[in-house]
Amino acid sequence: MTRRAGKRAVPDPAAFPTRPYDLVKEFTIALVVVALLTAGLAAVFSSPDVKPVTLASWSRADGADFTATAVSELGGTSGTAQYGPPYNHTPGAAQKLGPVGLQSAAGVRVPVDTANDFVLRPLRNAPEPPAVSAGLAAWTAAPAARRQAWTSAYSDALAKAGGGAPAKGDYGPVPVLIARLLGLARSGALDGELQAEGKFYQTDYTRPLLFLSDGSYLESRARAEHLGGDQWGMMNETGNYPGQAWLWLYTFWYQIEPFKSSGNADALIWGLMALLSLGLMLVPFIPGVRSVPRWTRVHRLIWRTYYREQAVERNSQE
Amino acid sequence: MTGHAHSVERVLSPPIDLNGTGRYVHWGVVQLSVANLVVIGVMLVVFVAALLLPFPRGRGRR
Amino acid sequence: MSEVGGGWTGAVRRRAVRALPPDKLLPDTQPAYMASWIYVFGVLTVAALIVVLLTGGVLALKGPAWWHVSGTGTYVNGLHLWSVELFMFFMVIHLWGKFFMAAWRGRRALTWVTGAVCFFASIGTAFTGYLVQQNFDSQWIAGQAKDGLNSVGIGAFFNVLDFGQMLMWHIVLLPFALGLLTVWHILLVRLRGIVPPIDAAPDPAEGPTQEAAQ
Numbered sequence: 306m307t308r309r310a311g312k313r314a315v316p317d318p319a320a321f322p323t324r325p326y327d328l329v330k331e332f333t334i335a336l337v338v339v340a341l342l343t344a345g346l347a348a349v350f351s352s353p354d355v356k357p358v359t360l361a362s363w364s365r366a367d368g369a370d371f372t373a374t375a376v377s378e379l380g381g382t383s384g385t386a387q388y389g390p391p392y393n394h395t396p397g398a399a400q401k402l403g404p405v406g407l408q409s410a411a412g413v414r415v416p417v418d419t420a421n422d423f424v425l426r427p428l429r430n431a432p433e434p435p436a437v438s439a440g441l442a443a444w445t446a447a448p449a450a451r452r453q454a455w456t457s458a459y460s461d462a463l464a465k466a467g468g469g470a471p472a473k474g475d476y477g478p479v480p481v482l483i484a485r486l487l488g489l490a491r492s493g494a495l496d497g498e499l500q501a502e503g504k505f506y507q508t509d510y511t512r513p514l515l516f517l518s519d520g521s522y523l524e525s526r527a528r529a530e531h532l533g534g535d536q537w538g539m540m541n542e543t544g545n546y547p548g549q550a551w552l553w554l555y556t557f558w559y560q561i562e563p564f565k566s567s568g569n570a571d572a573l574i575w576g577l578m579a580l581l582s583l584g585l586m587l588v589p590f591i592p593g594v595r596s597v598p599r600w601t602r603v604h605r606l607i608w609r610t611y612y613r614e615q616a617v618e619r620n621s622q623e
Numbered sequence: 624m625t626g627h628a629h630s631v632e633r634v635l636s637p638p639i640d641l642n643g644t645g646r647y648v649h650w651g652v653v654q655l656s657v658a659n660l661v662v663i664g665v666m667l668v669v670f671v672a673a674l675l676l677p678f679p680r681g682r683g684r685r
Numbered sequence: 686m687s688e689v690g691g692g693w694t695g696a697v698r699r700r701a702v703r704a705l706p707p708d709k710l711l712p713d714t715q716p717a718y719m720a721s722w723i724y725v726f727g728v729l730t731v732a733a734l735i736v737v738l739l740t741g742g743v744l745a746l747k748g749p750a751w752w753h754v755s756g757t758g759t760y761v762n763g764l765h766l767w768s769v770e771l772f773m774f775f776m777v778i779h780l781w782g783k784f785f786m787a788a789w790r791g792r793r794a795l796t797w798v799t800g801a802v803c804f805f806a807s808i809g810t811a812f813t814g815y816l817v818q819q820n821f822d823s824q825w826i827a828g829q830a831k832d833g834l835n836s837v838g839i840g841a842f843f844n845v846l847d848f849g850q851m852l853m854w855h856i857v858l859l860p861f862a863l864g865l866l867t868v869w870h871i872l873l874v875r876l877r878g879i880v881p882p883i884d885a886a887p888d889p890a891e892g893p894t895q896e897a898a899q
Contacts, residue, residue: 315791318716318878320887326715335725335732339771343736346770347763351637354753355821391841400836411838508849515846518828527825531645534829537654543822545641547658549815551773551808560652571836586801589789599883603785606674608882611718636756662770670778673722680720
C-alpha cells in the first residue's frame with residue numbers, strides 16, 4: 306500500500322502505554338454469556354420444522370397438479386426436462402454471464418431423463434396391471450413425434466378441464482400410464498422408487514426434488530410462507546422465525562430490474578455478488594472505500610478516550 | 624419411559640410459538656419479515672450502544 | 686531453546702516463537718487506547734462459534750433425523766439455530782466495527798481479508814445447514830439455490846439436491862475450513878496487535894495531526 310504524502314505510517318501498538326487486560330477472563334465471560342443467551346433463546350423460541358412435502362402428500366393434496374406435472378415429465382416439456390446443464394442437453398437453455406457460459410462449460414454432470422427417470426422406470430419397477438403393460442409397450446413402439454402429439458394433446462386437455470376429467474381425444478397410452486403413476490404416488494411407492502433407483506443405500510434426493518419442483522404445489526406452499534424468489538424469500542424463514550438475513554443483498558437484486566425480468570438473472574446476480582464479495586475482501590486496497598472510516602469519524606467515538614487524552618496532553622504542553 | 628419422555632417434551636416445549644403465518648412489512652420494493660426486522664434492529668441498537676456506552680477503565684496504566 | 690540445530694523441527698519452533706513469543710500470543714496487557722465495547726464482538730463471535738460447534742456436535746452424535754422425533758433433539762436443534770443467529774449477529778457487528786476503525790491499517794490487510802473470507806465461509810456453512818434440516822425449508826431452499834449455482838456451473842459439482850453431499854460439506858469440510866480460517870485470523874490479530882487509532886502517534890509530544898480533524 307502506498308500512502309498519501311503527509312499520512313504517517315501506522316505505529317506499532319507496543320509503542321503505546323498499556324493497561325492490564327485479561328483475555329482469558331474476557332473469553333470465558335463471553336462463552337458463558339453466549340451459552341446462556343443460546344439456551345434462553347432456544348427454550349423460548351425453539352426452531353422451525355415444517356414437515357417436508359412428499360410425492361405422496363403432493364399427489365393426495367393436489368392430484369391435478371401432480372398429473373399435469375407427470376405428463377410434462379413424460380412429454381419432456383417440464384422445467385427439469387428443458388433445464389439444460391447439469392441435467393440434460395437443451396440447446397439455448399443455459400444461462401450466460403455476458404459472453405461467458407459457465408453453465409454449459411460445466412457440462413451435464415447430473416444427467417436426468419425425466420420421461421424415463423420420473424415416469425417409465427417407476428412404472429416398470431412396480432407391479433404392472435395388464436393395461437399398464439400394454440400402455441408401456443404402445444409408448445415404446447411409438448415414434449417420438451407420436452409420443453409428443455399424445456402428451457401435448459393430453460396436457461392441453463387437462464389444462465382445459467381445469468382439474469376435472471379431460472375431454473375425450475387421441476392421447477394414446479398416456480392417460481393410463483399417468484393414472485397408474487398417480488396411484489403409485491398416492492400409495493407412497495413412488496417416493497421410494499425415485500429415491501432408491503434399484504439401490505439400497507441412498508442419500509441423493511436430486512430426482513424426487515426436481516420432480517417436486519416442477520409442480521406448482523411446492524411453490525404455492527412456499528409463496529404462502531413468503532419464501533418466493535420475488536418475495537425476498539432467500540432471507541426468510543417459515544413461520545415467524547428470523548431467516549438468513551445475511552443474504553439480504555443477494556436476494557435484493559432479484560427484486561429490481563434489469564435482473565427481475567432477465568433470463569440470465571441467476572448468472573448475472575452470481576457474477577455481481579462474486580464481484581462485490583471480492584470488493585469486501587479487498588476493501589483495504591480500494592481507494593475511496595478504504596478512506597470511508599476516516600471521513601465518517603465513527604473512529605473518533607470508538608477511540609474518544611484516547612483522542613481526548615491526546616488533546617489534554619497537547620494543551621498542557623502549549 | 625413414555626411418561627418420562629412426555630414430561631421432558633412438556634418442559635422443553637417453547638413458551639412462545641413462532642410457527643403459524645409469518646408477519647411481513649412491505650415498504651415499496653422492500654418486503655421484510657418482522658422477525659428479520661427485529662434481528663436487524665437489535666443489531667443496530669447493539670452496535671450503537673457498543674460505540675456509546677463507556678468501557679470500564681483498567682486498573683491504572685503501566 | 687537452542688539457537689541452532691534441531692533440524693526442521695527446531696527451525697519451525699524458532700520461527701514460531703520468534704513470530705509469536707508466549708507473551709505476545711497471550712498478553713496480559715493491551716494498549717490503553719483499547720477502551721470500547723466494540724472490541725468485545727470479536728471474542729463474542731469466537732464464543733458463539735464454539736457454541737455452534739458444540740451443539741452441532743451433539744446433533745451429530747444422534748444423527749440428522751433425531752431432532753425431528755425427540756423433544757430433547759428439538760431443543761438441541763434450537764440451540765444450534767440460535768447460536769448460529771448469535772454468531773452471525775456478533776460477526777456482522779464485529780465487521781462494522783473493524784470497518785469504521787479501518788483496522789486493516791499497518792500491515793493488517795491480511796487480517797481483514799481472512800476475516801472477510803471467514804464471513805463468506807460462515808454463510809456457506811449456514812446455507813448447507815439449512816439444506817440438511819430434512820424439512821420443507823430444505824426442500825424449497827435446495828430447489829431455489831440450484832438455479833443460482835447451476836447458472837455459473839457450480840451446481841454440476843456441488844449438488845444442493847444431494848443430501849449426503851451437503852451433509853458432508855456442512856459437518857466436515859466447511860467447519861474444518863472455517864476453523865482453520867478462524868485460527869489464522871486470530872493469530873494474525875495477535876501477531877500485529879490491535880490497530881492504533883487513526884492518525885495516532887505513539888509519542889504524546891507529537892499528538893494527532895491536523896489531518897485527523899479533516
